[in-house]
Amino acid sequence: MKPLGPIPAVFESIDGELAIGGRKAGEIVAEAGDTPLFVYSRDRLSRRVETLRAAMPPRLRLHYAIKANPFAPLLGFMAGLVDGFDVASGGELARLQEAGVAADRVSFAGPGKRDRELEQAIAAGCTINLESEGEARRALDIAARLGVAPKLAIRVNPSFELRGSGMKMGGGAKPFGIDEDRVAALGRELIAEGAQWCGLHIFTGSQALDAEAIIETQANVLQLAARLAADIGADLPKLNMGGGFGIPYFHGDTPLDIEAIGAALEQRLADLPPGLAQTELCIELGRYLVGEAGVYLARIVDRKVSHGQVFLVTDGGLHHQLAASGNFGTVVRRNYPLAIATRFDAAPEEEASVVGCLCTPLDRLADAAHLPRAEVGDLVAVFCAGAYGATASPAQFLGQGPAREVMV
Ligand SMILES: Cc1ncc(COP(=O)(O)O)c(C=O)c1O
Structure with a gap:
């Protein structure tokens, strides 16, 4: 058995x-x-978001990563519950647009963005989380051709990972994001080239059930973001702190202690370094929400x-x-x-x-x-x-x- x-x-x-x-x-x-x-179930979706919001600091915005479930009626329903959306392809962006979600609520992360996807996102006014210097160059060139200032953020490949996560997206050599020691130079370049500077995206892993691991990672994310903001020499307009909130799938798994995460984050937010004082902060969750x-x-x-x-x-x-x-x-x-x-x-x-x-x-x-x-x-x-x-x-x-x- x-x-x-x-x-x-x-x-x-x-x-x-x-x-x-x-x-x-x-x-x-x-x-x-x-x-x-x-x-x-709509009722379960609403209750999940409600409980999460109650546990998290009010300043923290909630984004839904639609890779978890892009069913059109569900997207339409989530649009009334969350503050923003994260997509991983031009196809996902199109699904959101079809569901009537304004592109200024959307950010686009993911390696291997093709020129036509960059163009689609820039033309729509969605924020692009850049995964490499090469992608940054292509985005700037496409924006220049379109005659617009693109909304650009940098996805950071941090040197730390989310302990115990089912899927690790940071720490060491990764196809995701830009190694943290090269982020400041690119940030300065984007600002100098006239892009709309949108800040940083630091996503370290997914499916973690250990609140302590998430608390530790969020502290590391805030510390790294503050250091990078200082190195770039500009305040951060936005910081996407990643997510990683898991759900119990297997015998012995227990639900994530979101109250503990919220309380720890509240404390950190009360004492943020100056570069992050006005920063719009969000977390980006898929499976935890749906x-x-x-x-x-x-x-x-x-x-x-x-x-x-x-x-x-x-x-x-x-x-x-x-x-x-x-x-x-x-x-x-x-x-x-x-x-x-x-x-x-x-x-x-x-x-x-x-x-x-x-x-x-x-x-x-x-x-x-x-x-x-x-x-x-x-x-x-x-x-x-x-x-x-x-x-x-x-x-x-x-x-x-x-x-x-x-x-x-
Ligand atoms: C950049 C990014 N955002 C969000 C997610 C969603 O993760 P989850 O559904 O575990 O919350 C992933 C998962 O791989 C991801 O890579």
Whole structure:
């Protein structure tokens, strides 16, 4: 038997069936037309942002990194909740523009920006977080051709990392950002060339559950930013402090202590060096904002036994849930939180593996889990499906195609 990850608090049931946004899972599927289906709860999104804001210093702005989930109705909803957005491509910028988000609320980070993406971002008036001196040169040239002063910030590759983060984006040789010892020279050059100087972006890692590690990193970020502002010789208009706030996916994971992070940050902000006194500060979060608001529903199409082991075969799988299957940057596969949605209140009584419909042994949604007895037609729910699900999975693999997505 292998443990399942913790189901995010609190999912209710109606008549023994999982309810999302006050509605039974089966009803939502019937209305959406079919499974597999991603369901995102507006109520959970709002409550998450509300709780986070209450814990963080009021001066801190919240940005949503849409790579976690760029579903258009979700973007439209988030536009009313957060202060800004971060995109990683021209395609993501276009999605935000289609959702009616003004480009002056958007910053664009990511290596390998093509000229046409730089032009799209500069023309729209979005802030570009520069990843290299070469990219800076191209952005300045494109802006000169367009006859505008581009909004430019520098993404710093700091010498420190976010301890314990699932994915490290700083410290040592990295394709992200500009090594900290070269930032001041570039900053001075951007200002001298007449760009709209937008400050720094220091993103060190993602999926950290240790509040102390985030507190330590935020202190390092503020210290580094103050030093760089002094070296550049200009106050920082903006500082994107990165993010890294994680969510519990696996057995034994515990929720991040955001109150501790907020309190520590409040103290630091009370005592900022002069170069940062007027700086607009933000954090940039993806999964923390949207991950737990999403549930992936798939239907059991077959129940079979092989060598004494029960397999519940669903119509979903890794083509929508690469991360839950353990194939998105995981070394050892562990079970995500999962339940039989149509028997949400039933006691577990058998060991079963929940698999997808792809003919690869990699397609596993739960391995040797303790579950209520489920039959063909039952719905399976994978939790923490609001981030890095639909668009971070190979939906076209084996001709399957994308899952449906709805907001409730
Ligand atoms: C620059 C940047 N911003 C934001 C994120 C979002 O991370 P998360 O969804 O873990 O908050 C990432 C993740 O890789 C990133 O690279």
